[in-house]
Amino acid sequence: DIQMTQSPASLSASLGETVTIECRASEDIYSNLAWYQQKPGNSPQLLIYDANSLADGVPSRFSGSGSGTQYSLKINSLQSEDVASYFCQQYNNYPFTFGSGTKLEIK
Amino acid sequence: EVQLVETGGGLVQPGRSLKLSCVASGFTFSSYWMYWIRQAPGKGLEWVSSINTDGGSTYYPDSVKGRFTISRDNAENTVYLQMNSLRSEDTATYYCAKGTIAARWAFAYWGQGTLVTVSS
Numbered sequence: 001d002i003q004m005t006q007s008p009a010s011l012s013a014s015l016g017e018t019v020t021i022e023c024r025a026s027e028d029i030y031s032n033l034a035w036y037q038q039k040p041g042n043s044p045q046l047l048i049y050d051a052n053s054l055a056d057g058v059p060s061r062f063s064g065s066g067s068g069t070q071y072s073l074k075i076n077s078l079q080s081e082d083v084a085s086y087f088c089q090q091y092n093n094y095p096f097t098f099g100s101g102t103k104l105e106i107k
Numbered sequence: 108e109v110q111l112v113e114t115g116g117g118l119v120q121p122g123r124s125l126k127l128s129c130v131a132s133g134f135t136f137s138s139y140w141m142y143w144i145r146q147a148p149g150k151g152l153e154w155v156s157s158i159n160t161d162g163g164s165t166y167y168p169d170s171v172k173g174r175f176t177i178s179r180d181n182a183e184n185t186v187y188l189q190m191n192s193l194r195s196e197d198t199a200t201y202y203c204a205k206g207t208i209a210a211r212w213a214f215a216y217w218g219q220g221t222l223v224t225v226s227s
Contacts, residue, residue, distance in 0.1 A: 001168075034213035036152075043202060043217040044152065049210035056207075056215075087152055091212035095168040096154035 002026050002090050006099025014107045017078045021102045023088035025069045032092035035064055035073045039084045047086075048073060080106060109133040109216045111203050116221030119193055127188040129203030129218055137161075137181040140206060142214060143188050145199035145223075155201070156188060171197075193225045 003026040013019045023033065031051035036044040046055040048064035051071055061076040075082055083106055088099040115127040129141070143155040156177040157166040165177050176189040186203055200222050204214035 032212065034210070036214070043220055044214070045217070046210065046213055046215045049213040049215070053209070055210065055213075089152070089154075089213070094157075094166050096157075096212075098152040098154070101151045 001095055002029060002093055002097050004088055004090055004097050004099040006088055006102055008102060009100065010103045010105070012105045012107050013078050015078055015080065019075050019078055019104065021073045021075075021086050021088075021104075023066075023071045023073075023099050025071070025090055025092075028068050029090045029092035031067055032090055033064075033066070033071050034089045034091065035062075036087045036089065037082075037084045038087065044087065075104075078106070109205070111205065111216060111218035113201060113203050113218045113221040116201065116223045118224045118226065120227050121194060121225055123193055124189070124191045125193060125223060127190070127201055127203075127221060127223070129186045129188075131184045131186070131203075131205070134205070136184040140211065141177075141179060141186040142204045142206075143177060143186075143201060144204055144214060144217075145197075145201045146220075147196075147199045150199075153199075158186065190223070193223075195225050197223060198225045199223060 005024045007022050033051045035048040038044040047058050052064045063074045086102045110132045113129045119125050145155050158177045162179045174192045179186045200220040202217050202220045204217045207215045
C-alpha cells in the first residue's frame with residue numbers, strides 16, 4: 001500500500017498569510033493526487049485534483065504543486081473561512097489512501 | 108445539481124450486518140464510478156470501496172475485504188454497501204462519492220454521510 005505522510009498535523013496562521021501543507025508518498029504516484037478541505041460538521045470538499053488542477057468553484061487562492069513523491073497545497077491570503085482540516089489522497093494505486101490530515105486554525 | 112443521499116446507518120451489534128444506500132440525482136448515474144469513504148469519529152478519511160459503471164468491477168482495502176460488498180442499481184440510481192461481520196472499528200460516518208469527467212478518480216461530490224455505530 002502507498003503511505004501518505006502529511007505535515008504539519010496542525011497549523012496556526014494569521015489572516016492574510018500564506019500557508020503550505022505538504023504530503024509525501026511512499027512511492028511515485030505520478031501526480032495522481034487530490035486535496036480536500038473539511039470544515040467542522042461538513043462533508044469533505046475537493047479542492048485540487050491531478051496534483052495541480054483546481055476543482056470547480058474553488059477560489060484561486062488555493063493551489064497545488066508537486067510531482068513524484070512530494071506534493072504541496074498552498075493557500076494564499078488566508079481567510080477566516082479557510083479554518084478547516086485538509087487531507088491529501090492518492091489515487092494512483094488501489095487501495096486509495098489518505099494523509100492523516102492538517103488542522104488549520106487562525107491565530 | 109448533483110445530489111448524493113446516504114441512508115441506512117444506525118446502531119448495530121458486533122458481528123451483525125447493515126446495508127447502506129446512496130441515492131444519486133442530478134447526473135447520469137450509469138456513467139460514473141461510485142465510491143464509499145468512511146471517517147471514524149474525530150479521525151481521518153479511509154477509502155472503503157469502488158465500483159465501476161456496470162458493477163462488474165469492485166475494489167476494497169484489506170480492512171473490509173470479504174466482509175463488505177459494494178453494488179449498484181443503475182435503474183434506481185443507487186449504490187449500496189452491504190456490511191457483514193461488523194466490528195467496533197467499523198464505527199464511522201460513511202460517505203458515498205463520485206468523480207467528474209475531468210477528475211474521474213478524485214472524490215468531487217460527497218453525500219452528507221450516514222453514521223454507523225457498532226456496539227453492544
